[in-house]
Amino acid sequence: MGTELLLGDVVDTNSCQIAKILNSLGVDLFRKISVGDNFLRIKNALKEALLRADIVIISGGLGPTEDDLTREAVSEALGKKLSVREDVFKRVKERLKHRNVPEKVILKQSLVPSSAEIIQNPVGTAPGIVIEEKGKIIILLPGVPRELKAMLPEVEKYLEKKVKSSSVIKSRILKVWGLTESQVNEKIAPLMAQENPTVALLAKEGEVHIRITAKFPPSEVEEKIKSVESIIREKIGDYIFGKDEDTLEKVVGNLLIEKNITLSLAESCSGGLVCHRLTNVPGISASLLAGVVSYSNRAKSEILKVPERLIKEKGAVSYEVALKMAEGVRKLTGSCVSLGITGIAGPTGGTPQKPVGLVYIALCAEEGKFCQRYIFPGEREMVKLRTSQAALDILRRYLLGRLELKE
């Protein structure tokens, strides 16, 4: 269904799945192309690709409907005859026996170019097709993500035999919060000019991700990545909160659980996002006692016992109220540590003195207190997200013993 991709309704995840396998095998992926469900355009795209590449993998257009044209276009591009393969026909028929499917549909899905090999589809009807032609490999896979995914292990096994790459590609991502992309760039600029391993930066909603990619023989690749990683860690320090699949909430949640420290939250402008993110971490119920989203002033004073007078004098968005919110929720729940968060998420509610994006985040524990003021750029949801990042990072630094508390 290439047309779906070109209409912009469907995001292409298949190519990511395929890319990961190619990378792990040490195959360089140079180009991805999407074309519509059109005979000529599919045929031409394949012909061009074969001029550039040794392996071409095509996903989609193997279904039973009129606009599924990949088999036909590929056969013509390669000058192959397309005919019904008996074993495929039997398998498709067996799979569809409980449905009232016309024979024509089964026949279409059983068409295979001459001298091609088959990759079985364990969760659908259309099989994968592998063609070896003049030293090139062409692989056709279905476009349904679930089916493609189920067939990739077979594809990987096949390619593993064919591809004699002496080296493999591995990546590691180091995740940074609290520095901008240019600040990170400045700290590790010399590394970013180097060829193998390469180091690249990606800005992601307030986080900066540093990706190390290395292409080496399997026995060396991990060690090469590690040596670059340790240089980066030296330069960036504890702004790095995690790596690869880590999220800030996972890192913080797991620290809380490991250290057996209980937490409570008092959120205003972040609207429960800190609580939501932490409760995505399995097992967090052992640590997280409660969260209060005190969106109204009444909730701040009645539930969290922030003095009404203080709210009137200093404003609901103030250093003092953030601290009182943290204190209040800690007292209410008896937790070891607590956060108090108050700010202006926008789009309305800002003033020249207290603009949209102004946020105070306080932490309260037995040993002392902490409060920090921020001005976050962006729209409402971005302010909420950045607030939750900052709050989780304060908690992380506290849990690592790197937050300076006051009495």
Add this chain to the structure above:
Amino acid sequence: MGTELLLGDVVDTNSCQIAKILNSLGVDLFRKISVGDNFLRIKNALKEALLRADIVIISGGLGPTEDDLTREAVSEALGKKLSVREDVFKRVKERLKHRNVPEKVILKQSLVPSSAEIIQNPVGTAPGIVIEEKGKIIILLPGVPRELKAMLPEVEKYLEKKVKSSSVIKSRILKVWGLTESQVNEKIAPLMAQENPTVALLAKEGEVHIRITAKFPPSEVEEKIKSVESIIREKIGDYIFGKDEDTLEKVVGNLLIEKNITLSLAESCSGGLVCHRLTNVPGISASLLAGVVSYSNRAKSEILKVPERLIKEKGAVSYEVALKMAEGVRKLTGSCVSLGITGIAGPTGGTPQKPVGLVYIALCAEEGKFCQRYIFPGEREMVKLRTSQAALDILRRYLLGRLELKE
């Protein structure tokens, strides 16, 4: 950052955003290409694309770092001189004035090919670049999705002036919650066989989206979509909660604000997600008084006044406790209406009698109460998401006067 896409780490959503605009303007999108952050490969991809297409849109590689090469490659492909543009330089400098950014970084982001036009970037530093050359249009946009999105309206305006198409493609999406894809399919099967407008289904994390797509002259297209929409609305009824950019939280939040009804929330297994989603709606602070995430039993009894005896007898995940949580938070905040949500998000904590995914959602109002039991499939985050969907939908039905309450 094309390399990111080729490594399979990042899913390409930018091209979908761009595709939608091209479609709405009646521009046929024939091909999408991804290449790595490599000077020669970017240059060649552009040269090839210009042989086939009248408009080439490139996203990514406009950042300040070493591996951002799009400006340079495009200038060379087109034989243009690249130089610092004074107005861009001033704007980038102004934007970065509070950060300690080296002049070199600002200079790089101010490079513009000769005779190009600029599209301002309202949320970042790198501007978009438009080049008209020998009857072709080349547009460069940043790769950060948030920045790209913010600039697309300008791109659309620009292209609208340049492109004269006799018919346009328009889509409408109707969003359904509470029916499965096959249930929706069954209700509107005859419509799905028709050619123009087409009707297609897309299952999305518990929601089913019905997409109507029509290609007609501008004067007819809206009316053609409307006539299909009204047939679908007749068949599906109030399972349709919104359309196009609507989200369940937007629909519910805006109903609350319009009707001037105050709300409070008591969440357990959903961990603050309902509160987070509702607080994404601008202006909700007029309605949402407070949310309590009573993750521990102590929080349920001390903050929400759920009797400890009840929790012991019926269990924290029970019909009775859900109702008491809703009552408790309503009393605490004095809100018109309230929700109480308790369940088992997993992966642990399930028993044969009370499996992972068991959730009770209660609503409490002046006029009466409501409570419903669910068993949601999926992992922790999916159970949380589905719980929040169900809770928001109960609230929606209440606000539309379509929820049957008990005394």
